[in-house]
Structures are given as C-alpha cells and as structure tokens.
Amino acid sequence: MPSIGESSTGKLPSSKDFTKYLNKKSIIRRPDPNGNISKYGSNSSDMISLGLGHPSPDLFPFSKFGFNLAEYDNETDKIKESTFGEEISIGTKTAENSSVEPMGIVLQYGDGVGLRSLVKFFKEHVDQVHKPKYEDWTTVLTVGSTEGFDKICELFLEIGDSVIIDEFTYINAIITLRGHCANFVTVEKDDEGMIPEALDRVCTNWTGERPLRLIYLIPNGQNPTGTTMGIKRRQDIYQICQKHDLIIAEDDPYCFLQFGGLPVVEPSEETEEYFSKLPGVKGTLPSLMSMDVDGRVLRLDTVSKILAPSLRTGWVSGQKKLVDIIQSHIETSSSRANGVSSGMISRLFNDHWGHDGFEKHIIFLQKQYLSRRNVLLKAVEKYLGGMATYTLPDCGMFLWLELNLPPSVASEPGIMDKIVDSMVENNVLLIPGSQSSPAIDAESVKDAPYLRATFARAEKKDMPIAIERLAQVLEKYGCKR
Amino acid sequence: MPSIGESSTGKLPSSKDFTKYLNKKSIIRRPDPNGNISKYGSNSSDMISLGLGHPSPDLFPFSKFGFNLAEYDNETDKIKESTFGEEISIGTKTAENSSVEPMGIVLQYGDGVGLRSLVKFFKEHVDQVHKPKYEDWTTVLTVGSTEGFDKICELFLEIGDSVIIDEFTYINAIITLRGHCANFVTVEKDDEGMIPEALDRVCTNWTGERPLRLIYLIPNGQNPTGTTMGIKRRQDIYQICQKHDLIIAEDDPYCFLQFGGLPVVEPSEETEEYFSKLPGVKGTLPSLMSMDVDGRVLRLDTVSKILAPSLRTGWVSGQKKLVDIIQSHIETSSSRANGVSSGMISRLFNDHWGHDGFEKHIIFLQKQYLSRRNVLLKAVEKYLGGMATYTLPDCGMFLWLELNLPPSVASEPGIMDKIVDSMVENNVLLIPGSQSSPAIDAESVKDAPYLRATFARAEKKDMPIAIERLAQVLEKYGCKR
Numbered sequence: 001m002p003s004i005g006e007s008s009t010g011k012l013p014s015s016k017d018f019t020k021y022l023n024k025k026s027i028i029r030r031p032d033p034n035g036n037i038s039k040y041g042s043n044s045s046d047m048i049s050l051g052l053g054h055p056s057p058d059l060f061p062f063s064k065f066g067f068n069l070a071e072y073d074n075e076t077d078k079i080k081e082s083t084f085g086e087e088i089s090i091g092t093k094t095a096e097n098s099s100v101e102p103m104g105i106v107l108q109y110g111d112g113v114g115l116r117s118l119v120k121f122f123k124e125h126v127d128q129v130h131k132p133k134y135e136d137w138t139t140v141l142t143v144g145s146t147e148g149f150d151k152i153c154e155l156f157l158e159i160g161d162s163v164i165i166d167e168f169t170y171i172n173a174i175i176t177l178r179g180h181c182a183n184f185v186t187v188e189k190d191d192e193g194m195i196p197e198a199l200d201r202v203c204t205n206w207t208g209e210r211p212l213r214l215i216y217l218i219p220n221g222q223n224p225t226g227t228t229m230g231i232k233r234r235q236d237i238y239q240i241c242q243k244h245d246l247i248i249a250e251d252d253p254y255c256f257l258q259f260g261g262l263p264v265v266e267p268s269e270e271t272e273e274y275f276s277k278l279p280g281v282k283g284t285l286p287s288l289m290s291m292d293v294d295g296r297v298l299r300l301d302t303v304s305k306i307l308a309p310s311l312r313t314g315w316v317s318g319q320k321k322l323v324d325i326i327q328s329h330i331e332t333s334s335s336r337a338n339g340v341s342s343g344m345i346s347r348l349f350n351d352h353w354g355h356d357g358f359e360k361h362i363i364f365l366q367k368q369y370l371s372r373r374n375v376l377l378k379a380v381e382k383y384l385g386g387m388a389t390y391t392l393p394d395c396g397m398f399l400w401l402e403l404n405l406p407p408s409v410a411s412e413p414g415i416m417d418k419i420v421d422s423m424v425e426n427n428v429l430l431i432p433g434s435q436s437s438p439a440i441d442a443e444s445v446k447d448a449p450y451l452r453a454t455f456a457r458a459e460k461k462d463m464p465i466a467i468e469r470l471a472q473v474l475e476k477y478g479c480k481r
Numbered sequence: 482m483p484s485i486g487e488s489s490t491g492k493l494p495s496s497k498d499f500t501k502y503l504n505k506k507s508i509i510r511r512p513d514p515n516g517n518i519s520k521y522g523s524n525s526s527d528m529i530s531l532g533l534g535h536p537s538p539d540l541f542p543f544s545k546f547g548f549n550l551a552e553y554d555n556e557t558d559k560i561k562e563s564t565f566g567e568e569i570s571i572g573t574k575t576a577e578n579s580s581v582e583p584m585g586i587v588l589q590y591g592d593g594v595g596l597r598s599l600v601k602f603f604k605e606h607v608d609q610v611h612k613p614k615y616e617d618w619t620t621v622l623t624v625g626s627t628e629g630f631d632k633i634c635e636l637f638l639e640i641g642d643s644v645i646i647d648e649f650t651y652i653n654a655i656i657t658l659r660g661h662c663a664n665f666v667t668v669e670k671d672d673e674g675m676i677p678e679a680l681d682r683v684c685t686n687w688t689g690e691r692p693l694r695l696i697y698l699i700p701n702g703q704n705p706t707g708t709t710m711g712i713k714r715r716q717d718i719y720q721i722c723q724k725h726d727l728i729i730a731e732d733d734p735y736c737f738l739q740f741g742g743l744p745v746v747e748p749s750e751e752t753e754e755y756f757s758k759l760p761g762v763k764g765t766l767p768s769l770m771s772m773d774v775d776g777r778v779l780r781l782d783t784v785s786k787i788l789a790p791s792l793r794t795g796w797v798s799g800q801k802k803l804v805d806i807i808q809s810h811i812e813t814s815s816s817r818a819n820g821v822s823s824g825m826i827s828r829l830f831n832d833h834w835g836h837d838g839f840e841k842h843i844i845f846l847q848k849q850y851l852s853r854r855n856v857l858l859k860a861v862e863k864y865l866g867g868m869a870t871y872t873l874p875d876c877g878m879f880l881w882l883e884l885n886l887p888p889s890v891a892s893e894p895g896i897m898d899k900i901v902d903s904m905v906e907n908n909v910l911l912i913p914g915s916q917s918s919p920a921i922d923a924e925s926v927k928d929a930p931y932l933r934a935t936f937a938r939a940e941k942k943d944m945p946i947a948i949e950r951l952a953q954v955l956e957k958y959g960c961k962r
Binding site: 025028046053058061062067068083091092143150172179181223305308309310328332337342344397429431453455456463466469 | 525528534541549558559566573590628631656785790815821905911
C-alpha cells in the first residue's frame, strides 16, 4: 500500500484553493502558529515547565477506565446481560501491546485534532477506503457529525446565504442551517436521490445576490427517504458540483450499513450464503470523497450508528487548509473530542479489532440491519400492498412511504396531522415527511403524503404488528390494499 | 431547604428580559416546540414506534463501561499504580441503589440538556452553593466551559461587536472572541482583579456604534494573573454591570480551588489544623451568580480542574430564556454532552460521593493545590526576592510575576522574547504575559514584563529547581534579588 499522500502511480496533485470562499469569521480562525500557547510545551527531558495550565494527572481521581465488550445473543437479538465480554481499559501506564496513550494523556487537555492514536486509525481508514485523489488531505476528530456539519457551515456561510439540500433531508441539518440564518434551495429526487439535471438547472438559473456555494448531501441511505446513490449518480452529481464550483458536505453516517443490493427475503432464507454477499467496509459504494480531485468534499463520518451515539465521536476529512480551520474552531468550542470516548474507541479499534476486526463488526451490523429491514419490508408487502409506494432501502435505517390516499382525502387540509393523531391512537408511530422539509410550515408541505419508518429501533417481532396497525389507520383514510 | 425556585422567605421574582439583546442567529435558535422531532417519541407502553432514528441499544458493542477510583499515595503525590480503587460502572440495567440511567439511555441520542441524573446533581449544587435570587434559572450540560463561552458569544455578538475583558485574560477566551470577529475593550486590574471604577469609566465613555453588552470575568484565581475578587469587589463590579446593562459571562473553573486566605508555610507547618481552614465547597466566596437579581449572569462551571479536562463536561447556569437558546444551539453543534463522561460522573457524584463526598474531594484538591502553591511561593521568596513583584494567589493554579527589570533592559525591544529564549536554554519555562493579551502583537504588550507560572503541573520537588533556574536567567538581565 502506498503511504498517505501517494497513489500507487506516484505523488498526487494538490487540492484547489477554496479559501477565497471562507466567511469573515473563518478568515480569522485560520491557525496562527504564533498565537498558539502550546508552543510553550516542554520538549527537553531536563525542562521543568511551569508553563501550560494543565492539571496534574496525579490528581485525576481515576486509576483506570474502560469497558467490557458485549456478547450478542442471536436468539433474543439482545446483549447478554449475565456475561461480560473482554474488559478493555486504559490505566496510568500504556497497556501491554497497546498503541494507545495512557490515561494521563487521554484525559488531559490537547489540541483540536484529537487523540493521536485514534486519528491515526481513522486516517488509515480514510486512506484505505476513500483513497483520496489529492495530496493535502487530513482528518480531525469531531464530537460527532452534528458538530462537523455545524463547523462546515461556520467555514463558509454569511447571514442570508443560500444552501442546496434535498427536498426532504435530515431535520437536524435543516435546523443547523436555519441557525446560521441560511436560506434553502431544494432539489428534486428520484429513486437514487438528488437528480443531477435538477441540480444543474437550479444552479444555472440562480439569481441570488451571493453565489450558491454549499451543498449538503447524504449519499447512502438518505434520511428520511432511504435512497442510495449509484456510482454513476455520484459521478454526475460531483461533476455538476465542479461545474458550479460547489463545496460538498458529504454527510455519511449510514455508509457502513449498506446491503449490497440484497433482495427482501423471509427469515428462513437468510442463509450464510445470502449474508455472504454483504459489502462489509471494503465493498461499499465509492464515496463522493473518493471521486474528489479538487478537495471540494468535506466528508463527515461518525461512530453513532456503528458503536453508540452518545460516544459523540466522529471524524471530518478533506483538504487540509479547510480542515485546519475546522480544527481551530473546535479548539474554541468543543475544545477536543472527548478523551474517554476517544480512548475507548482507540483501544477497541487499534488494539483489539484492527481494520480487519472493524470489517467483521460492520458485517455483523449489516446482517442485523438487513434482517430488520427484511422483516419490516415483508410486513409492508403483506399489510400495506398498494396503500403506499416506496423505494426499497438498500442502506441505512429508513423506509420512506408515499401514501396512496384517494385524491379527495389527500386534498383535505391538515390531513397528515389527522393521520398522525390516528396513528398515535392506534399505538403506532411514523414520522410525517413534513418534519424533514425546510418548508415545514407551508400548507403544501404539511400535507405532503409521506411517512418515514425506521427499522433501527423497534424489535423485529413488533414490526409486523406496527405495520398492521398502520394499515388499519390508512384504511380509515381510504387507502386500498 | 426550600425547593428550587423558592427562597427561604417565599417565591422568588422573575429575571429581567434580555432577549432584546440576542443577535440574529439566536433569535432563530429559540426553541420551537413544534419544530422538534422528539415530540414523536413514544409515550404509551403499548406504542410501537417506527419513529425516531435511534439505533437499537442491543447493537451497542458494550456490555458495561466504567472506571476505578484512584488511590492517592501521599508519600509520592501520585496515583497508586498497583492497586485499583472501587469499580464504578454502568451496564444494561440500572445498578442496585443507583439513580443513574442504564447504558441504553446513557449512550443513546438525547436532547441538549444532557443526562438527566447528572443535570439534577448540578442543579442541586447550583441551588445549594449559588442560591439563585430569581425564579426562572436552569442548568444544562456543556462539553466544557470552552463550549459554554462560545455559546454565550453566539447568543449576543454580531460581527464587530466589542466585548469587555481584563487587560490580561484567558488566552482561549481571547481566541474565541476573535473568532467571533469581536473587538476588545480592556479594563485595568489591581490585586483583586478588575477595578470597578475603571469599568465604569470605560462604559461611560464608550462611543462605539453598537453598545457594550458582554463582559467576560474570571472572579476566582484569574488566568493568568491569579487574582481573586473579594466580596465587596464582586458586589461593586455587579453594580457597575447593572448600571450599564451588561451581560456577565462568569467563567469560574477555579472556584473549587480556593485557599481561604491561608498563608504560605513550610511543608512541616502544613498541619491538619492549618488545612482545617480550607473552604471546601461550602466556604467558597460568593459567585457573581449568587448576587444576580436580574438574570444577567451566565455562569460557567466545569469538571476540568476537579476531575479531568478531557471528560469534556461542564455546566452552564443562568436565566432559562437564555440557557434554553444555548441548549438549542448545543443540539445543532455538540449535540449533547458525552454520554460516557456524563454517565461516569453521574455515578460518581450521585451514587458514590453525593454532595458531601464532593465536598470531601474538593477539600482534598484544595490541600494538594495549596501545598503546591506553598512550595512554589517559598522558592520564589528564596530565589527571586526583589527580582519580581506578585500578588499571593489565594485560589487556582497561577502565579503572576511582574519582573523588576532595570529600566535600560526593560526598554530593549524584544526583551521578553530574549528572556523566553534564555529560559528555554536554562531548562525552565514560564509563559510571557503577552500571550494573555488581545494585543499580543503590539510592541508595548510583547515586551510587557510579566511571566505566568503554574503550580498545577510540575512536581513539588522540581519547583525550587525551576525557580532557581529562573533566578539565574533574570540575574543575567540585571534583576536584583
């Protein structure tokens, strides 16, 4: 494998310079090597520093911290409660055969890059999986992709700027953008997500005072529509972004939950052979970052869907000039990704799993999610029939239903509110599509006939009951199986 | 004890309304009960929700996580490496006699308030220690006071606004403000920190286009000057802030490291009786929040100096209308304080220490820091003599030295850079004062004859050596003992 910054055929080119698009704050937030107090760190072993105001690790009230791995019970689909897997911990000294820092470093202050051993693992991962096409890329830890996207907004947006998003997209990204006083430019989708021609049209016809500069995309298992872009779609979208010189925020929390095009089957048909076609990490679809020759993609990864959300650990990758400013901003906001989480994850990934073990864990998750998807989709086939139209989700955790309401019902003002109320009465809940639109309060959107179902959370045994209850509700509103 | 929101003499008044001072972004970031997807959470036990996109806790790869308490070795001033204290963990079920949430909640997504059991503890703490004087206060978790202060800036500052700070103050607060494109208005200090009359003068004479609205203060053990405001000083400063309608960011990371006015003594004189006068939590000086009748103080607390920095856990307290917006902003940036840290701290504080155990831990830390201060100050007395002037630090971790350089040396351009170089050559390091000034690049500030020493980090045995080395350097530049 060539080292980072080199392709197999030699040295890679540099990224394009997008710093001309930085907003006023980000110009100031550029790293200033002379303004950084950490240059006063000790570098000689004879040095006695009375410099940095770091508390002594000898006063941390912990002798070690860590976790036990879970043992998953395939019978009950739950973590075994009575048995604990291997204990993985961090103490005052580096553990034997460990490449992870000891507690005195892990729990101390540090710069915005984050815990070095974990950053190293993620850089290797980015290098192996996304194979960046330019030389000057880097990766820093975030406290999750929510922070990552907020920081990307902070790089470019001035008050009143317009940002390109899907018609329906991740609600928290919408709220984040709203908090930056952004306006929204929405682009239509089809079964593969955003339509390149529609994006091109929107950009070509743009007459706003300030140019369109930022586009937010979820290429895999889009939230809420569940669509996944094919390779050609990704290439086309990237080219349109090049044409209009857009910066791409590639939010990819579901990238590891891909199903490789596997069909919906009954549980009895979920054989080892069936699962053997799962893509793991190595077989996932190429990311937008992997196609990025310009350094216009800022890629957001997270452990939220593959370990646990409240570990609050993600990583942002992209061209160094931009990621460095994100790092500077991290240093004056979240300060640095949490040490306890970073340490735990680093021990798990570096010392116990390695990239091969990570691959195995991802395949385990893909099995679980695929199996849940199959149960939900079989129930949808059985109980809903023609009541709703949908694209089969091949990734992630969402099924997007377009309700086939009779025209007279569909045109009733407040119809979706009524359907939600009826669902709650009937003890089932899906999220109305309007919740994923920036125009949530517009009448046309409020009554848009979409529901989002997730197969991440409910137990498999409950899913058919939930869908049967949904069918009862929809029947009341005139939907026909 | 009266319940929260009531004083011992009855119901408290409401805070004043400062929402008129919010900036454009914060007006949008106000919580919108209808825009929050979490209203679609399940509330009936019969409900089957396919709503929120939360991963199943059964797929978290952990069966438990936690830590072992440290046993501190008073002989070596270090954590005992071979023995581990009690293990405190969180598993899939709530531990016996625990009031802390199980792993499935602790590691899951949640709102920006943070883990409820920990928020509850901090609210009790705020109620007991700061006894708010108005009814509508609240507390939310932050990922540390760095985030807390950034969020306060985000509440009020428009580009180009001016903020009031000490002449020398916490470098990271300066960098944070700079990143918000703020201008600085600095106010002189004396031995007790900011001078009220000077603050009044600055505000009265202010002719800027936009009014002064935000003031940043570190009342205890100020970084870098080590000053602590007396009670009268706090009252006077608060009154001037009322007069000019300023919002106060009270950054108080060192509040628990107060020494109660204890004199510098030799180690042999550090008797139990001597230490018995330490203030603990209960005897600390009243905070600005405790005097705040208007709700103009936003108070920042953190565990960084009392547990460990990279737990990235703090709490911000103040009037609900403002803290709610901070919470909304957290939900679109850091998302929520880290679950692993919150869970660990909640188990420690709620289940093991309680408020009494917390008090004991604080007294332990006060002993350690006081003892370190004493060693450093004895060395300063012995080796520096008249080479430098200082205020005895009665809190925190910093000693601020004003060097008594001969006038001909003091006026040499670049003199402080030379002194820093000489220190590094002589294997000792203190931070030059210019690093704590917003005018770091101005010639007058670059050569300001101040050095900050911290007694937090170096070992006690090394401190006299460090100060002796410093004396050798200063002697070279003509300082006289």
